[in-house]
Amino acid sequence: MIAINRAFFAYLDDVKLVTILIPYYHFNGHSDSFSLITKDQAEIPLLINQRIPLKNFMKYVCELPFEVPLGERYEIQNSNGYKTDLQIGAVIRTKDFDENYYYEGDDLGVTYSKEFSSFKLWAPIATSVKLKLIDPNRKELPHVEMARGEKGVWHVKLEGNYDRFEYSYLVCNNLLWKEAVDPYAKAVSTNGEMGVIIDLEQTRVPFTRLQKVQSPVDAIIYETHIRDFSIHPESGIQHKGKYLGLTEEAIGTDRNSTGLSYLKELGITHLELLPFNDFYGVDEARDTGEYNWGYNPLHYNVPDGSYSTDPSDPYKRIIELKTMITSIQSKGIYVIMDVVYNHVYHRETSHFEKIVPGYYFRHDDxxxxxxxxxxxxxxxxxxxxxxxxxxxxxxYWMKEFNVDGFRFDLMGILDIETMCEVRKTADDLKEGCIILGEGWDLNTPLASDYKATIKNAKKMPGIAFFNDYFRDTVKGSTFNLYERGYIHGSSQKSQAVKHIITGSIQANGSSGLFSSPEQSINYVESHDNHTLWDRINLFDPKEATDIKRKRHRLATGMVILSQGVPFIHSGQEFFRTKHGIENSYKSPDSVNQLDWSEKIRNFDHVQYIKGLISIRKAHGAFRLRSAKDIEKYMKLIDSGFSSILYLLENVEQFGPWKNIFVAFHHLETSREIFLPIKGTWQMICNDQAAGIKPLNTITEHKFTLEPLSMYVLVQESS
Structure with a gap:
């Protein structure tokens, strides 16, 4: 390492601009001139454009006569004969830098074979890069000098078989050496401390190929956390809390079923898993009882070791994750991966910052x-x-792990062009890949029109958004526990309900959130915030349990029977509780576990939700693809009060029924209503049961809605 003792400071802030800061204790901050000293000791005068007095420094803005090539060491000399190193500053956040150093190749990281391994690292401002290797016997080898190539890519090729060798990069930026793990690492050691060279051919697991998803509205998404799903003592799963736990079938059928068998029976189509790439927060080396959802990303292309049966084996976690994914898919269920590309666990210690400091993260003015x-x-x-x-x-996740979709955490931090490029890439690799995300508008220094927010949804066709308007309309504001949502009898929410159940689309003169129902992720509960059951209990702790359950059932039913994409949080179907804890990202298993005994206790409710799912899947009119079709076939009916009635009319081309009538009754009193079309109707959902088999026949033109209930009636094609 070079000893650094700077009398003043110089930064390359644009391709031809140098900012110099001289402290007032150094010649009162004064210098008549500056020059650039190259590695050949050539002395090039700088033009001083500005002198700006600051509190502790005199600031000079100087112009270079040419663009300085990066990757070499330069010095700045002042008129008093003092020198300092030219540090790479804000230039890396300029458009010119992006254009000059963009590398198109697909070979960053390690390319392995038994005969050789090649290494490539993009580090355009580094003046030196070395490769550190540790053999499988834990012996560290002499560091290997890497060569700088085009676009600032450093590379070296080593002859021989380096399978299971650990590796990292030693990178020198601005005279400082830092050790970093390869951002493109495909395997890591325990707790992600080093990258590991592996032979991916040894991790092959046969893929399960599923039919393409015709439209996102055909999906019924079920969100869970790998550990939560199986860790409960009564889960009946052997590999509790592990990838392999999601490969196990069940301990029984119907009332007692768990695991994959239960998911298949429930009827969901897509399983969304909270982050399983390598993250901070759980010690992989020993079981200390730590818990984390996984939103602290460390290594983006490596499975986390805490879900592996042997975190010390870099192969095991990959093979077990692939086995888990293909096992889920073998049940006809697609796998959605929750990804966290909006931030890292810790900026200063991230490999991005160590390799190209200041580039990967946004900065303010x-x-x-x-x-x-x-x-x-x-x-x-x-x-x-x-x-x-x-x-x-x-x-990588699509090609190597056969992932079927991605849920983008805090997607609104990302930019529209990136998300559209993700959409295009996914389409090229697999038809029907679902892309969804959180489109919240957050305070980041990116122009509003460029953010991947829900406001800009129409600029991102094919990308779906969590519809917080749906969520808060149905249950009340997430951020105000005592706001009355529709399920609590709020008549003021009725107009909003009419909008959300029609897909929150732009139609009938309304602006709408989305141009297509495929963009609306309809939900009332997710891993974030209170579970729906906890919120209902906090809203009115003294209310009778039976009434609370009816409110809960109505909310979930509205998710399933609305136009758009239904999203269910695991355990929502049996009144999941987290004991009132709102943010359980690092709470223990006792809070986060999926309590399978609650499934048994609330089996009738599970069967009801299962029946609603079967109704949605049975008829395409609940899954209309476009705003045009919703306008044509879905008719809202004035009930004369605040409950919501709608008719799907002449929809026999989408499924077995010609006409479908749906009622959401949110009041605590019964009401009599008139059916929109005379004739014989089959009731397939009422306040007691739901499914595709008729419960009873209605021949009269009117019938009674029971308190806090929902109904689905159908007419067969004549």
Whole structure:
């Protein structure tokens, strides 16, 4: 390492601009001139454009006569004969830098064979890079000098078989050496401390090929956490809390079924799993009882070791994850991966920052890291090599692990162009891949029109958004526990309900959130915030349990029977509780576990939700593809009070019934209504049961809605 003792400071802030800061204790901050000293000791005068007095420094803005090639050491000399190193500053956040150093190749990281391994690292401002290797016997080898190539890519090729060798990069930026793990690493050691060279051919697991999803509205998404799903003592699953736990069938059938068998019986189509790429927060080396949802990403292309039966074996976690995915798919269920490309666990210690400091993260006008994510850093997805990394990572998970879709955490931090590139890439690799995300508008220094927010949904066709308007209309504001939602009898929400159940689309003169129902993720509960059951209990703790359950059932029914994409949080179908804890991201198993005994106790409710799912899947009129079809076939009916009635008319081309009548009754009193079309109707859902088999026949033109209930009636084609 070079000893650093700077009398003053110099930064390359644009391709031809140098910012110099001289402290007042150094010649009163004064210098008549400056020059650039090259590695050949050539002395090139700089033009001083500005002198700006600051509190502790005199600031000089100087112009270079040419663009300085990066990757070499330069010095700045002042008129007093003092020198300092030219540090790489804000230039890396300029458009010129992005254009000049964008690398198109698909070979970053390690390319392995038994005969050789090649290494490539994008580090354009580094003046030196070395490869550190540790053999399988834990012996560290002499460091290997890497060569700088085009676009700032450092590379070296080593002859021989390096399978299971650990590796990292030693990178020198601005005279400082730092050790970093390869951002493109495909395997890591325990707790992600080193990258590991592996032979991916040894991890092959036969893929399960599923039919393409015709439309996102055909999906019924069920969200869970790998550990939560199986850790409960009564789960009947052997590999509790592990990838392999999601490969196990069940301990019984119907009332007692768990595991994959239960998911198949329930009828969901897509299983969305909270992050399973390598994350911080759980010690993989020993079971200390730590818990984490996984939103602290460390290594984006490596499975987390805490879900593996042997975290010390870099192969085991990959093979077990692939086995889990193909086992889920073998039940006809698609796998959605929750991804966290909006931030890293810790900016200063992240491999991105160590390798190219200041590039991968957004900064405000004062050069300070932005914090729209609330965790101290925002990924700068609009920069070309950041966008490339995200897209390359998506490609890798799809091609190597056969993932069927992606849920983007805090997607609103990312930019529209990146998300559209993700959409295009996914389409090229697999038809029907679902892309959804959180489109919240967060305070990050990216122009509003460029953010991948729900406001800009119409600029991102094929990408779906969590519909918080749906959520808060049905159950009340997530951020105000005592706001009355529709299920609590709010008549003021009726107009909003009419909008959300029709897909929140732009139709009938309304602006709408979305241009297509395929973009609306309809939900009332997710891993974030209170569970629906906890919120209902907090809203009115003294209310009778039976009434609370009816409210809960109505909310879930509205999710399933509305136009758009239904989303169910695991355990929602049996009144999941987290004991009133709102943010359980690191709470223990006792809070987060999926309590399978509650499934048994609430089996009648599970059967009801299962019946609603079967109704939705049985008829395409509940899954209309376009705003045009919704306008044509779905008719809202004035009930004369605040409950919601709608008719799907002449829809026999979409399924077995010609006409479908649906009622959502949110009042605590019964009401009599008139059916919109005379004739014989079959009731397939009432306040007691739901399914595709008729419960009873209605021949009269009117019938009674029971308190806090929903109904589905159908007419066969004549």
């Amino acid at each position: 004062f050069g300070m890291p932005s914090n729209g994510t609330g965790v101290g850093n925002d990924i700068a997805s609009e920069r070309k090599m950041v966008r490339k990394f995200i897209v390359d990572s998506i490609k």
